[in-house]
Amino acid sequence: MLLALYGGYSNAQVKTTPKKGTVVRVQFKAPSITGNPAGEASSRHLTIYLPPEYQQSAIRYPVIYFLHGMVWTDSSTMLDIHFDQLLDAAIANKEIPPVILVLPDANTTYKGSWYTNSALTGNWTDFIAKDVVTYVDQHYRTIPSRNSRGLSGISMGGHGALKVAMLYPRVFGAVYAMTPAVLNWSDSTNTKLPDFKAIQKAQHIDELNRDGRALVLVDLGRSFSPNLKHPPFYTDMPVTYSDDVAKTDSIVIKEWNEHLPTQMLDRYADALKTLNGLKIDWGRNDLARHVPGTCLEFSKKLEKLGVKHFAEAYLGGHSDRLSGMDGRVYTDLLPFFKKYLKWE
Incomplete structure (x- = not known):
């Protein structure tokens, strides 16, 4: 995020009155x-x-x-x-x-x-x-x-x-x-994150809005591994769940590695x-x-x-x-x- 804590010219002396662009x-x-x-x-x-x-x-x-x-x-x-x-x-x-x-x-x-x-x-x-x-x-x-x-x-x-x-x-x-x-890949983006389970269960993005990391992962998926036949988010994820068991998808991981x-x-x-x-x-x-x-x-x-x-x-x-x-x-x-x- 961008959060400017310093504004204007107040933190240092301007050597001359600046003309404005x-x-x-x-x-x-x-x-x-x-x-x-x-x-x-x-x-x-x-x-x-x-x-x-x-x-x-x-x-x-x-x-x-x-x-x-x-x-x-x-x-x-x-x-x-x-x-x-x-x-x-x-x-x-x-x-x-x-x-x-x-x-x-x-x-x-x-x-x-x-x-x-x-x-x-x-x-x-x-x-x-x-x-x-x-x-x-x-x-x-x-x-x-x-x-x-x-x-x-x-x-x-x-x-x-x-x-x-x-x-x-x-x-x-x-x-x-x-x-x-x-x-x-990192501690915030890896195949062991529980967020992938929440993403798989969600039917609408509003269900993920309270979890910033899940929202980012969906956004990355729509950018890195889109799938027009896979609603609701139209993306394949690097991890899927079956009976609460996580499974990594090597094809999707390869797609993410491309980006x-x-x-x-x-x-x-x-x-x-x-x-x-x-x-x-x-x-x-x-x-x-x-x-x-x-x-x-x-x-x-x-x-x-x-x-x-x-x-x-x-x-x-x-x-x-x-x-x-x-x-x-x-x-x-x-x-x-x-x-x-x-x-x-």
Whole structure:
């Protein structure tokens, strides 16, 4: 989740009065989502930050694409992190040159797309790398080059940033995944969880709303192992129950392995090697207990495969160190993209 505990400019001194950029919210029809069997809306929103003096200049700008977490949307993420204020201040303080920021809406009926191509809910990896990038390049003064495109995200969005980077290495030149969730099997995602039994018994998603983990597992199933002939959730699960006896399904487990970023590394490490910059971070005190362990595991596997990257465990939780001028967006994310993106 995204929970901004620091807002505005109050936590540090702005060196000069910042000029204000412009925030717009637009809607467009996404070909990669059109016609999906789940009925997810193909008309999607983008919340876009345009830097100060964008309207008065003829300059082309790099773009940072930021992917939101599960439950959240493009607009709520902009408001919670105060991206516009942070960028205004960073540009005024010359912490980063003027840049465009784009937040796509990837919220679904079950609260998350996991930025995964699904035969049920739509092709969400393609949505980011094809639909969103094409729309932004056609309608705004971008530098239409991978070296001037950065990709980031938080939680589910961090998961998505890594996945999109692996599958579309020619689209983005630098990637920063913040507290990426569900990178691999873990204590929160494994075949021994009793939640699979509750899922098998449920006839409607409302029966699972009080159990956040079960809801996430259903959402992952609809993304990773959809089955249009298996109501009510139209997904196969890695575990089924018969007479209270659990049985793992090796075929479904293989399907999930196709989509879990750590499992994908053996196939796509070479794609990540082409990036100009790659970083992941995570909070040591994350209440989503799987995140620190799986992030460290992911980093170690990157190192083993020879993928240059930065990895940092910081003192904090899942999303309580994002906003404010002492938060990680201002102190870490923007400087990272200043270094690894190319301006005109």
